[in-house]
Amino acid sequence: MEHLHWSPEFILLAVLGCIFIYSLLTNAIAKTILTLPIIFMVVGYLCARPIETLAEPEVMNDGKRLLAEITLVLVLFSDASRVRFKALRQNFQIPLRMLVIGMPLTIVLGMIVAYGFNPESGLAMALLTAALLTPTDAALGQTVVTSADVPERLRQTINVESGLNDGLVLPFVLFGAILASAGMEGANTDGLATSALVQIIVGPLVGILFGWTFAKAMDSAQDQNLMAEAAGGVAFLAVAFSAYIGAEFVGGNGFIAAFVAGMVFGNSYKHKIHFIGEFMEGIGQLLTMFAFLVFGALLLPDGLEHMTWNVLLLAIIFLTVVRMLPIWVSLLGTGLTSREKLFLGWFGPRGLASILFTLIILDEFDFPGEEELLACVSMTVFLSIILHGISAAPLSKWIGRDAK
Template identity: 65%
Template sequence: MSQDMHFDLVILGILVAFIVYSLLTRAVDRSLLTLPIIFMCLGYALSEPLRSAAPPEVLNQGKRLLAEITLVLVLFSDASHVQFSQLKQSWRIPARMLLIGLPLSILLGMLVTWLISPEGGIAMALLTAAVLTPTDAALGQNVVTSANVPEKLSETINVESGLNDGLVLPFVLLGAILASAGMAGANTGGLALEAALQIVLGPLAGIATGWVVARLMDVAQARRWIVASAEGVVFLAASFAAYVLAGVIGGNGFIAAFVAGMIFGNSYKHNIRFVREFMEGAGLLLTMSSFLVFGALLLPDGLAHASLKTVLIAVMFLTVVRVGAIWLSLTGSGLKTSEKLFLGWFGPRGLASILFTLVIIDEFEFPDEAELLACVSMTVALSILVHGLSSTPLARWIGKRPAR
């Protein structure tokens, strides 16, 4: 069998899996299985056939392109659904988790990583903590959608996961630049200035793109110039316009996409349902592909370099670091102990950590890159399993807790 035919058969198998999963989505929702569990395991099973069917450079280029496309769309989409007007009555808990809990998670994670693996240095500890801080509500989707979970908790989880991937981006960028500079032995002063410019100019590109596109769409809607099928095209183009504009002016494109989504979602005066509809269709395909790529290309390499240290770091991030930071951030919030533990536990690591890792490993060179990959792989794989399998039972548990 020729290599081309082998590759075609692997791709055909993947497409069949996409079709079968889509046909059984309702049945899967009623089970303990989740999309990340299914496609991570499928990707791992297809790892060897996929690697033998395609040249390494093709796989590397493909996974980088997939990561960039998915990350831009996820950042824009998540931010666009956080409506500031709707948070006026319930902003305190998400704000505590984002403004206090997120920096604490990075600080505690950096400390834990450095204590367990001091040879990597502070910069690699910062990068590891930043990559492993953002949460992914999709890994515990049953918690978000369950009628058993109090609305204030499910809304908090949604808001936090929608915003923390964008808010953590500057820390990821800073950690990557400092770690890379340390390896090269270069002067970090110029790199720090470059990072600062990217962090400042990225939001400016996002603000401009989000506001202008929102105004143009409002005009088109008011004058009935636009058909419903074209609204998703505007969302898609606006996401990448912010990303490209940031690159042109020297800003960070991912930060720009996140800020553009936030500005667009809060400036657009009409119904924004088309963003959700697009992400439920094409976005679902990208999500399946991302977890499959994680299982096929990242997880095997991560397992190959896994050690007691990387497993310990992964467990600490999913327990002590996350739960401790959220618990501290919610002190004095009025929440019950069970609710604090529930919010602390449901900080699953998934899509953002995968995508950040794919992008920065391709763009930068670090010392102990294999250990970073192992830490991310172990943390995400454990999170996919434990958070996915515990979401339904714990949703029922929190629903049975007595109200205040």
């Protein structure tokens, strides 16, 4: 009986059962304060001990890394592909200000705060911490971007910002990780700067090449009625992972390539692109479930173990002052009300991108003070999942009343 309780089959059946029950109750859950991230984070945390027994630590690390890479490539490509430059022309000022002014200010302020709390870790670790906690995840406040109470321009702004800032922050994450790793005693720093520059320059070039080439090839196939509509999801996978693998093959950063490829593909492909959204609502949502489950099972317990009052305070400051003050500054002169600025500042949830970046960076590099970094990211994402999840519905109604 004990063997059955802890067997991989039993654990997998339990997780699949949770996924099935969630699927059955999606409409009912949507009317509550519960969200997908909250549910699967809790499921993962409750399954933490048995999940750790499923395989050796090395195998578990490889599995985490693979899940993180697959999910991040799809998220970066799909988010970027949904941003239409033509549609943004009428309402580009607000998201552009948040990305061009707000995002760099968030990183700088976050680095200052992180360094102030833990100066012995150095500026590089402070930069890495700030960069990991800068990208936002609209899925944590899904009610906000789907609610009819929220004005269209605010919903569009949140979607555009969360769709683009995870890809735009990647170079900062990469530089922070390289600098922090180079600070380790005995680290080989030969060629690190050159390698980083090559990754950041070559990655976008490969993304442009693959995104445009695949878009035009698919357009041609559809114009000649050679391509079945149902094949769009398969083609999406091929484009996203070809850009990633192609960039890695020639020394570029695959994640940056996937992000740029998505942006170029979405704005070059002349036919309907609904297949990407449909795919991400299915397989993409399943990957998201597993990503939050992994967070609850493998990252959150370690983060809680190393949590201190300093870490908790730092997480709260990152979710409030570090996010909201730069966004407020970036929106000065836009004509938005104070209530709208606060709303956009608050709904910068930290979620999937921060989790995936952290999983990959911790596996790729060695840092001083990894435990503190993990605790800070875990606690910030944990609080964000809870606070943004439960505040989405009431604040949507609050901003809706203001609009009326």
